[in-house]
Amino acid sequence: MKRIIISCFLTAPLALNAQQIVLKNDLVQRVLQFDGKVWRSTRFSNLKGDKSLIVKSEEVNILPMNTGKTYGITDFVANEKPSVYSHGDTSFISISYRPLPAIKGKDAVPDAMNIKYFLVKGEPYTRKVVTLNYNKFATVDRLEAERFTTLKPAKGGGRGEPIFVNGQWFFGLEYPGGYTRHTNGNTPQNYTRSYDSVGNYSNINLDRRDIEPKSEKGLIRLMHFPGYAKQSAAGFSIISKTAVAGVVLKQETLQTAFMKYLATLWKAPRSFLHFNNWFEPKAKDLKGDGLVSIWRDYKAAISPYGVKMDAMVADDGWQDRKSIWEPSKAYFPNGYDDVRILSDKLKNEGVGFGLWLSLNGYTNNIDWGKENGYREAKRNAYFSQYGRNYSLSATKYKEEVLKKIPEIAKLLNLNYYKHDFNVLSDMDEGNNHPATDRHGHEATLNASIEILETTRKLNPDIHQNMTNWVWFSPWWLMYADYLWMLAGDDGTNGNWPEISTRAMGSTDRDAYIWRMFGNPNDRPLVPISRLMTHGIIKSTTGRMESKEDNLQDWAEYVLMHYGRGTLLKEWYISPSVMKPEDWKVLCKQDNWAKSHRDALTNTVYVGGRPDEGHAYGYVGWSGEKGVLVVRNTNANTQKLIIPFDQSVNFKGAPGQVYHANVVFPYQDAWPAKFTSGKNIEIELAGYATMAFELEKGNPGVALPKPQQLEFLTKKEGLPLTNLMIPEDVEGRCDLMIIGWPEAAVIKIDGVAVSPKRSSKADLNNFASYAKSGMILEKARPWTMYTYDLLPYAGKRISIEYGKSSGFEAHILAERKVKATVAKDDNDKLWALTNGTRRQTIKVF
Numbered sequence: 001m002k003r004i005i006i007s008c009f010l011t012a013p014l015a016l017n018a019q020q021i022v023l024k025n026d027l028v029q030r031v032l033q034f035d036g037k038v039w040r041s042t043r044f045s046n047l048k049g050d051k052s053l054i055v056k057s058e059e060v061n062i063l064p065m066n067t068g069k070t071y072g073i074t075d076f077v078a079n080e081k082p083s084v085y086s087h088g089d090t091s092f093i094s095i096s097y098r099p100l101p102a103i104k105g106k107d108a109v110p111d112a113m114n115i116k117y118f119l120v121k122g123e124p125y126t127r128k129v130v131t132l133n134y135n136k137f138a139t140v141d142r143l144e145a146e147r148f149t150t151l152k153p154a155k156g157g158g159r160g161e162p163i164f165v166n167g168q169w170f171f172g173l174e175y176p177g178g179y180t181r182h183t184n185g186n187t188p189q190n191y192t193r194s195y196d197s198v199g200n201y202s203n204i205n206l207d208r209r210d211i212e213p214k215s216e217k218g219l220i221r222l223m224h225f226p227g228y229a230k231q232s233a234a235g236f237s238i239i240s241k242t243a244v245a246g247v248v249l250k251q252e253t254l255q256t257a258f259m260k261y262l263a264t265l266w267k268a269p270r271s272f273l274h275f276n277n278w279f280e281p282k283a284k285d286l287k288g289d290g291l292v293s294i295w296r297d298y299k300a301a302i303s304p305y306g307v308k309m310d311a312m313v314a315d316d317g318w319q320d321r322k323s324i325w326e327p328s329k330a331y332f333p334n335g336y337d338d339v340r341i342l343s344d345k346l347k348n349e350g351v352g353f354g355l356w357l358s359l360n361g362y363t364n365n366i367d368w369g370k371e372n373g374y375r376e377a378k379r380n381a382y383f384s385q386y387g388r389n390y391s392l393s394a395t396k397y398k399e400e401v402l403k404k405i406p407e408i409a410k411l412l413n414l415n416y417y418k419h420d421f422n423v424l425s426d427m428d429e430g431n432n433h434p435a436t437d438r439h440g441h442e443a444t445l446n447a448s449i450e451i452l453e454t455t456r457k458l459n460p461d462i463h464q465n466m467t468n469w470v471w472f473s474p475w476w477l478m479y480a481d482y483l484w485m486l487a488g489d490d491g492t493n494g495n496w497p498e499i500s501t502r503a504m505g506s507t508d509r510d511a512y513i514w515r516m517f518g519n520p521n522d523r524p525l526v527p528i529s530r531l532m533t534h535g536i537i538k539s540t541t542g543r544m545e546s547k548e549d550n551l552q553d554w555a556e557y558v559l560m561h562y563g564r565g566t567l568l569k570e571w572y573i574s575p576s577v578m579k580p581e582d583w584k585v586l587c588k589q590d591n592w593a594k595s596h597r598d599a600l601t602n603t604v605y606v607g608g609r610p611d612e613g614h615a616y617g618y619v620g621w622s623g624e625k626g627v628l629v630v631r632n633t634n635a636n637t638q639k640l641i642i643p644f645d646q647s648v649n650f651k652g653a654p655g656q657v658y659h660a661n662v663v664f665p666y667q668d669a670w671p672a673k674f675t676s677g678k679n680i681e682i683e684l685a686g687y688a689t690m691a692f693e694l695e696k697g698n699p700g701v702a703l704p705k706p707q708q709l710e711f712l713t714k715k716e717g718l719p720l721t722n723l724m725i726p727e728d729v730e731g732r733c734d735l736m737i738i739g740w741p742e743a744a745v746i747k748i749d750g751v752a753v754s755p756k757r758s759s760k761a762d763l764n765n766f767a768s769y770a771k772s773g774m775i776l777e778k779a780r781p782w783t784m785y786t787y788d789l790l791p792y793a794g795k796r797i798s799i800e801y802g803k804s805s806g807f808e809a810h811i812l813a814e815r816k817v818k819a820t821v822a823k824d825d826n827d828k829l830w831a832l833t834n835g836t837r838r839q840t841i842k843v844f
Contacts, residue, residue: 021082023093023117027124028247030117032093038073039082039095039115041148044169046124046247051168053150059115060130061144061221064108065434068213072147075103076113089121108140110238124247125261127174130240137236138229139434142209145240146171146222154182154220158193160473161525163220164254168247171222174265175241176473177445178224185212185219195472195516195524197773199486202424202469203382205437227439228432253646258474258525266477269529269601272463273569273590274311274354274416279490279539280574286318286331292345297575299350305587305826309571310463311416312346313354322368324400325357325408336411343412354416354463357405359448360389361397362421369397377444378428380437383469386769389423393443394431402447406455409462417455419480420467422448452479465532465568472516472524482568485531487512487770490544494762495611495779496633497738498687499786501546501759502557507610507633509533510560514616515773517605520647528565528618529601535570536561536586540577548757552665552832555585556631556689559664559829562593563618563629563691565603569593584830591827592663596693598622602649606642611776615640615684621650626694628660632684635736635810637840642680652676659699664691664829666837667822669700686736686812686840691829703837706815711843719801721809721843727794728816730836734786735799736810741781744809745802748792755785789813801844809844 019034024047031043040059045052059073076097083094097113098104104111110132119126130145132138152166157180162172165182172180181187190206191197212221222243229236248257275298277283283294295312302309318339320326332338343353361369366376366388375394379386390397409417426433426440433443452464456479467484470476476483492504493511513531517523536558537544545553562569569590578586593600599622608614610631615638617630632638644650644658654677660670670692674680684690711723725733734756737743741761746753761782766774789797789811801809814836822831 021084021093023091023119023126025091025119025121025123027122027249028119028126030126030245032117034078037077038097039078040073044126044245044247046249051247053152053165053169055148055150057148059147060113061142061147061223062108062110062132062140063142063209064106065139065141067107071103071109073097075100075109090118092116092118108138110138111135123264124249126245128243128245132229132238133234134229134236137231138238140226140229140238141434142223143226143238143240144221144223145173146220146243148220149216149218150220151218156180157182157188158196159190159471160475161193162258162474165220167254170246170248170254170258170261171220172244172475173222173224173241174244174475174478175224176471176476177442178222178241178475179206179210181210181212181221181223182219184215184217185221186215194519194522198515199512199770199772199774200468201486201772202422202471203380204425204441205380207436207438209438225438225442227434227443255525256646256649256651262474262477262525265475267464267479267481269527269567270463270481271567271569271594271597272310272416272481273307273571274309274313275571275573276313276315276535278315279537279541279543279572281540284317286314286342289345291342292349294575295346295349295351301575301578301583302587305584305591307587307590309351311352311354313356313416313418315356315418316358316363316420318355319364321363321365323364324361324369324374324397325404336408340412343414347413352415353412354414354418355408355412356418356420357408358389358421359401359405359419359451360392360421360423360444362387362389362423366390375428375431377423377426377431377440379423380425380427383423383425386423387421389421391426391428391431391444392447393426393433393440398447402451402454405451406458409455409459414459414462416463416465418465418467422466422469424448424469449479467532472526474525477526477530482530482532483526485509485512485516485533488767489534490537491765491767492544492762493611494760494765495776496613497635497759497761497782497784498633499736499757499759499784500549500553501544502549502553503633503687505537505544506557506560506631510610510616510631512770512774513564513605514609518609520643523605527601528603528605529567531564531566532568532570533561533564533566535566535568535572537572538574538577538582539572540574551581551585554582555589555665555830555832558586558589559629559689559691560631562589562600563603563627565600565618565620567601588826588828588830592829595827596627599625599627604648606648607640611779614638617642619648621648624652624696626650628682628692628694629690630682630684630692631689632687635686635738635808635812635840636842637683637685640682640684642682644674644676644678644680650676656696657698658694658696660692660694661700662690663693663831665689665832666819666834667831668819669702671699671702673699685838686810688838703817703819705837706817706839709811709813709839709841711811711841713844715844718803719844721799722796723799723811723843724796725789725792725794726813726815729790729793729813730816731814731833733789733793733813734811735789736812737785737787737807738810739783739804739807741783742804742807743783743785744804744807746785746787747800747802748787749798750800753787756788757786759784799843807844808842810840810842812838812840814838
């Protein structure tokens with residue numbers, strides 16, 4: 001076996017300033033130089049040396065409480081020769097320091113400090129950990145585990161985000177609550193990334209203690225706020241979060257290199273299909289066989305399609321709120337014995353069991369808890385507008401839930417936890433951290449991570465979903481499978497004219513995702529596929545739909561859920577309202593997503609903002625096969641431009657020929673040829689939702705399009721359109737009237753007609769807690785009507801428009817084509833309009 005090489009070049013004691021250590025493997029190296037007193041990093045490079053980053057390093061920075069005076073490597077002296085050793089495939093350099101006499105004993109100055117550098121064979125990353133040791137209790141406000149300057153440009157950074165340097169390097173703390181700054185040591189300012197202002201985001205006040213008052217050109221800082229030293233038999237210590245430095249290898253982009261690194265740490269992507277009982281009253285009653293009965297309905301409907309559901313999930317309400325995670329006596333008189341019976345029944349019937357559980361006791365009775373010795377978190381101004389919760393870092397509560405939450409998962413054989421309402425704010429004294437927002441945040445986050453890790457140790461296969469008030473740090477994925485998208489639960493977006501409430505539901509979800517992921521130069525590194533989106537909702541109350549919504553509206557809504565690449569497949573679906581054709585749509589789409597899971601896991605958002613009428617979609621690649629799901633939210637035909645390179649996770653060579661097959665709403669070849677390295681252009685008819693499968697090779701022959709509709713509109717006086725309705729329309733031929741704000745009254749051949757469907761604006765209808773960053777100032781009132789023109793097939797008609805302050809009129813027609821019979825396998829999307837092709841045209 002080829003050994004990792006660690007070079008430690010030590011010269012004679014009289015030439016200590018020439019001493020050098022090179023920590024390297026076959027891909028990357030970190031060079032440290034001895035200046036006669038301390039060791040400093042001077043260069044990062046790949047083994048070939050063609051990607052070198054020269055740095056001037058201070059290695060570490062310690063900020064005490066209540067002062068601006070900091071201590072860096074200059075304030076210490078190395079004790080002795082560094083220790084160089086290996087353990088398995090990991091190689092280490094360990095350097096011990098002592099403080100200079102002038103600072104010894106000062107506030108936050110450690111009595112001893114150790115800096116450990118290490119790397120793993122075959123990985124292009126080096127890591128570093130700083131340990132501060134004290135002889136007595138101590139407090140550190142801010143600890144910088146990495147601090148250096150470089151002349152090369154940097155970008156990125158923020159809370160839980162890496163910094164990218166010169167297009168060749170990334171640096172960060174392997175911790176979702178770390179903070180990174182670059183350029184001048186203070187960029188970006190806190191919460192200034194484009195997605196930081198989105199939705200129900202976790203806001204923590206750092207009191208400007210992240211600011212470096214002596215900013216310096218090219219300064220890079222990786223920091224966190226540890227607070228109190230922890231006591232052990234050896235004394236007191238603070239261990240920094242792990243800093244990582246990675247190099248971009250040949251033919252990689254910054255993002256692909258970082259994601260390749262992240263895949264060595266994260267919980268690997270896993271699909272999880274489940275029913276959640278939140279919107280189903282029958283399933284919320286957990287007595288007896290209520291939930292089991294719902295599962296039996298599901299099983300009967302999905303089994304013929306070969307769909308396997310992973311779990312039935314009980315959301316908030318299963319617990320006794322006057323307890324620390326004991327079951328409600330109303331549902332489970334014998335406590336967890338009864339819950340175990342329910343879990344076993346479900347397992348015996350072929351499905352798993354999952355629970356909603358807020359780590360900090362949010363929604364439970366906090367007054368009861370305080371009476372019983374549990375401490376309440378003191379929330380900051382932002383979180384004080386919401387509900388109360390326990391201090392997760394306070395000793396009594398933490399010790400109890402750290403034991404109990406993992407044990408519940410093991411006892412009940414859970415395969416899913418939905419951890420909601422992650423406030424992670426606590427500014428109170430006595431909760432094992434300084435009484436500041438920044439230290440309470442870190443202490444609470446640490447406790448949350450500890451619970452997640454302990455649960456996983458006891459139940460390795462459990463899926464863990466962190467929802468409310470998380471943020472999009474990629475390092476969250478070391479501990480959680482999924483993160484909430486920080487939006488409303490079940491919104492419909494009425495900023496732009498759409499006739500279907502289901503379509504507005506898709507626009508609502510995708511407008512949030514556009515706000516976070518729509519800018520390819522500043523989007524989260526968390527894959528879209530890892531988002532929790534509140535899934536597919538179809539309830540007994542008719543939530544997120546209107547009575548006029550039809551099967552195709554349902555199919556398009558379901559397709560957009562799966563087309564995002566969603567790994568957490570949430571069905572908030574009441575079986576009693578599902579028709580056989582609804583189940584067919586749902587199950588076939590689930591199977592299709594399963595057969596294209598690798599590509600869908602890598603989806604990237606493309607296009608504009610949905611509630612401004614722009615076309616958009618999601619594209620994902622796995623090797624030479626891709627999946628593209630797109631929507632046009634406009635009545636007009638639009639062209640969607642999709643990148644075809646590494647920015648959308650395509651890793652193939654440029655200059656290769658590819659083609660696409662349409663798989664929804666019909667099955668046919670797409671007539672265009674695409675070349676990797678050049679943009680893909682797709683023309684979409686008005687209000688079209690389509691799915692494509694992409695692969696290498698020349699395009700097939702597509703069916704010819706029907707001839708374009710011809711019309712003549714007179715605009716003088718009251719407008720009038722003369723139009724021949726083709727004989728070959730089938731399924732849908734609509735006259736769509738969009739008024740700004742009121743739509744015109746319509747007569748056809750002089751006879752007043754009534755609309756078949758109608759909708760109207762509901763501007764900026766975002767959940768109150770999720771409005772941040774979402775308000776669309778340009779949105780304006782509108783009204784939309786559609787009129788059925790199918791009865792006029794083969795006839796020439798005259799459309800008269802009444803008075804209106806402003807409106808537009810469009811024809812949407814499905815025209816017959818001589819298509820072959822669509823393949824109807826269970827893993828194929830249902831080609832609902834296989835025998836027609838859509839045309840849309842503005843007539844006024």
